[in-house]
Amino acid sequence: MTSPQRSSYEVVIIGGGVIGLFTAHFLSQHMDPGKILVVDRGFATGGASGRNGGGVRQQWETRATIRLARESVEFYRRFGRDFGYNPWFRQGGYLFLAFTEEEVITLRRMETGVRSEGLPIRYLEPSSVLDVVPDLDVRSVRGATYLASDGVILPFPVVWGLLASLKERGVEVLYRTAVRAIDSDGHQVRAISTEGGRISTPKVVNAAGGWSREINLMAGVPTITHPTLHEILATEPLTPFLDPMVVTLSRGTYFSQTMRGEVVGGLTMDHSRSTRTGLYSSREFLVEMSKELNRLVPRLAEARILRAWSGYYDDSPDGLPLLGEDPKLGGFFHANGFGGHGFMLAPSATRRVAQMVLGQKTDLDPAWISPARFSKPGEARTVEGLSLG
Amino acid sequence: MSGSGELRPLKNPAPPMKGGMIDIVFNGRPRRIIGGVSLAQALSQAGTRVFARSLKYRRPRGPFCGQGQCAGCHVRLNGVPMVRSCLVEPRPGDRVVTEAGWPSTRYDLFAVMDWIFSGGMDTMRGFNRPLALRPAYLSLVRKFSGLGHLPDAAPAALPPPTAVAVDVLIIGGGTAGTAAAQLIRRQRPSTRLMVADRSRGEDNVVFLSPGDDGQFRSIVSSPRRSALLVSASKIIVATGTYDAGLPFRGSDLPGVFTGDGLVRLHSDPSVPLFQRLAIFGGNAHTLSLLDAWKERICLLASPWELAPEVRRRAQTLGIPVREGVAIASAEGRNWIRAVALVHRTTGQTESFRLDGLVLSHRDLPQVGLLFQAGARMHWRNGAAAYFPEINERCETSVPGVFAIGGVAGFCTEADSRESGERAALAILEGDGTLGLPIRDPQSGPALLDRRVHREGPCPMLDYQTDFLRVLGSKKVILCPCEDVTLQELERVVSDGWETSLEVAKRLTGVGMGLCQGRYCMPDAVLLLAALSGRPPSDIGFFTQRPPVWPLRIGDLAGGK
């Protein structure tokens, strides 16, 4: 536990994962960096930002998400040069596989949207899928979409690069310091209490990822997001044979090959009835994921799983994040609900969050992104259908 | 062609030479090797020194741990990559390929990387500029990635994993595990008891986790069949210890072994693999190594005072003894040729020519499964490692999971046996069928207090502190799996990052390789402590990820 240098800040960001750090980064370009504080109860990369699959894709159903993801791709391409830490962002594409006619229709619809945003997405018949991944078993594949500029990034260097740059700019980032309470007068945020003491601030950003619900409870605002445990594994490093990230629509199975050669992937398991707490890996996941890898790339049966781990998704009801000021509590900003896609949306989404914190207009449609969208029950909302595993 | 059936378990990890020769195809050429021993031993005996190359610097790699948990001896066997050659016996007609290097693993042109990047390669901060070169960097670095090609073929059919339910699963059949098993069998023969022991290359428990129904889930793998999915109401972890590695310049050279590794790999000195072998340290294996290799041993060195009987034995055999020394460096290209020792108090240096070095200075508990099961662990200075917290029944903080023997910090055979009996009694008593009391039969300090000490001096920390003083600026490979250097660890501290093991792991990659941190993490903790001035227990740990040993996908994938 550490104590902050000052007793008051203009903005306090709760959560030092990619969302909180990127928010601080963009804020610091427009305000006194010394008046921004990031607090995190764990260590850097300890949250989902150090536990994810690094997938960065622009294939989405909702237009705004496509645009945000596209901006992120550009950002990550330059990240190494701009931040001095190399995230080895490798654009090997994303390959979405459909196994039923229904899934083909979903992919076709998505393809149209992505193409109309000017991205060179391709629809592939099963036979041409083999041109992209020769080792795939395509016997039951009905169709696929492929976008070559999607890719996979190494998460850690992004966090380190952001931290190094924030330090240089004079933004204070405190790890190992938990936020315990958020004080308000009922309408407006006044202060937060941390293990290191009380800090007064008119603005708080909830960038606590899988713990955003806890922070919402502290602030006394409605809880929309909730955490779900997701598992992931890596094989021993193999010589490159797989360029894109492969995703199945049905189970949200995904896998790609890292720059080290490990096949890294996961799928969605239902742990909702589990009584276990904390992060864990389940035997069921190892079995299910082995079956999926073997089904999709049969030769992987002879390869070995090196390690498995898990992290929390911060899920929202419509598969889209919550960005912006809380409708009830002034000065309380949301940057959460990213599900399994916060890494790829981080640079572009947080740039808008920073604008909102600074009271500027953004180019985002509030009906799509604002936390207020959940306070109008019954109203039809956009749902992101491709918010998968 | 390929398939799990091709991987034969080792009947006996250290059998005497049977002398029978068999013909295999090695790197495309016929080769005659001895049978009845591990493939690693047979190939070494036939003159193979470099089995693999490291990921970044293409440094030579050879057998090291002898038990399938390092990145040294993997080969492609009959189309299956990354087979640990120390765990399988060769069969006539086997096709063995060492996959790294061009034009060959032994003479790898790309080994110039080691020389070009003699100050270390910074993959975290390098290769960034100019932006235009980014695609070229990516494809170049990617070309060097991976340790083996995708398997040649998919297996024809995969038998499904088998579900097994038992009352008690004992993991490890050494002194402690056997004592527990015997007592349970004797007192209540009806107990459904499974004893899994990986030392014969089979029955490898790679996964342990509490389930929702009060039963523990585990995965037991074996090269002979698909996995067993075991559920058990009680678990006794008796996984014992293994011999540690040690970082110094050249510590990753072929020809450097761990003590238990050498015992498994080259038990038979009648096969003249070494002419001049040096032993570093005086742990449990030292006496048997002295007796086995006798006149071929050129040196017994130790970081601290040797036990009198060890010193006497060496002197009787006429072996030079050096105590209170550190290894500063080892020389050699593809095989160790010499070591340089530094006296820890006088600073005097001394060099020895040799062709083999055994590290027997330190035992480490095989605790991966306990971490995974969620048992509370604590640091013990005496062994400079984490051990499970246990009560007088040898039960960990996870009810139903017991830890006994070396993995729980017991040092002698008698104590290990007694700890096993206590756990067994606690389990037998638990259901009220036996009225056996848990007692401490011996006078003197109670059993739990006889474990390796928790507070007090930490000799291994003192050693690493001394070592840092004699360390030059030359690259020292701290983690041979991932080619992480000691210099990278130093930078974690000097750049002002949090000096925890969790952060160091994610900054440098230490602990993320094939050995899951077994051979780097224990020293990384001490070096971080020494460099930052914090106590080792503050550096923390990271949980060894499941599976604790690599698990073949096909072992789980069969069936519906």
Ligand SMILES: Cc1cc2nc3c(=O)[nH]c(=O)nc-3n(C[C@H](O)[C@H](O)[C@H](O)COP(=O)(O)OP(=O)(O)OC[C@H]3O[C@@H](n4cnc5c(N)ncnc54)[C@H](O)[C@@H]3O)c2cc1C
């Ligand atoms: C297995 C897995 C795979 C994924 N794969 C992908 C992928 O391929 N592509 C992609 O884009 N995304 C992926 N994600 C999602 C992505 O990782 C997350 O959306 C993203 O990292 C969220 O960043 P964050 O900063 O919001 O959260 P985090 O990184 O979790 O940071 C939240 C921080 O809040 C801190 N905190 C919590 N409570 C408190 C408190 N009371 N006081 C102070 N601090 C607190 C925590 O310590 C934590 O560090 C994956 C996630 C998982 C788990």
